[in-house]
Amino acid sequence: MNLTLTPDTAPKQTAAPADAAFGASVGEELSERQQEVLDAVLKLMVAEGDGFSVAAVARAASCSKETLYKWFGDRDGLLTATVRWQASKVRMPKFPQQQLTRDSLQSALTGFAESWLTVITGDLSIALNRAAVSHAGSGKSRLGEIVLTNGPFAMKQRIEPLLEAGRAAGLLGFEDVADAFRSFFGLVVADTQIRLLLGEGNHPGEAEITTISARAVTKFLSLHGRG
Structure with a gap:
């Protein structure tokens, strides 16, 4: 996902915690349940902006806070995973199998x-x-x-x-x-x-x-x- 901020300068890479299920690679796989959780975060942001709590995510996704912390780390880790999940929906450009024309x-x-x-x-x-x-x-x-x-x-x-x-x-x-x-x-x-x-x-x-x-x-x- 592009997001609207200009790409001219990029800050230091922000990553989820090392033990989080969603790693640095955009292509890294999430389980279907983890995807459901991140979609719940996105829906909360549509309704409320980013002022939600981890407890609110747990309620919306029918998931325990302990599980959220285990998967994504702290709230910033959850936000990072959510942004990456949304960005991963942009399909990678496919390289032609033969010589590029x-x-x-x-x-x-x-x-x-x-x-x-x-x-x-x-x-x-x-x-x-x-x-x-x-x-x-x-x-x-x-x-x-x-x-x-x-x-x-x-x-x-x-x-x-x-x-x-x-x-x-x-x-x-x-x-x-x-x-x-x-x-x-x-x-x-x-x-x-x-x-x-x-x-x-x-x-x-x-x-x-x-x-x-x-x-x-x-x-x-x-x-x-x-x-």
Whole structure:
């Protein structure tokens, strides 16, 4: 999940405790029960923001507090796992089995953009981002740092190998992959998420997301494409 905070600078990685079930890797598997717990956290955030207690999560998820502490550590660990769980719903870009071509690169970038936009424009991500922004810089919550590290910074880590592969294949041209990601981020996300965070009620549907993604990737390739 991107989240709305800018990816220009990423803070130090925020991780759940070492013994938590949800580790540093976005792709690490959670049990179905753990997923249910994290979905309960997201629903609480839609209803109440991030001011919930571990006891409230335990009630909502029909789970003991002891189990929550065992799985996720403290409240920050639970928040970190929740953000990562939501971000993991963005599908990884698929590398073509054969040599990368402009068409296969464009297809992989577009698929990633579509999945990313679908996740970040949903009610759960919007609630998560609103809570993060509401406490940014206040010192009341580390949610903003957690979201930045495990949202846009995580998306950057996922897409950079594909961008680097495109450059190695002579299909993309850029000096700094971070600059290329910022360009991709700006074209894909644009102001769509900001409008939703500010209360615009019209969430883009599947067809609109497909159109936005295809247009963004076409513009990205016109800026950075080679050959």
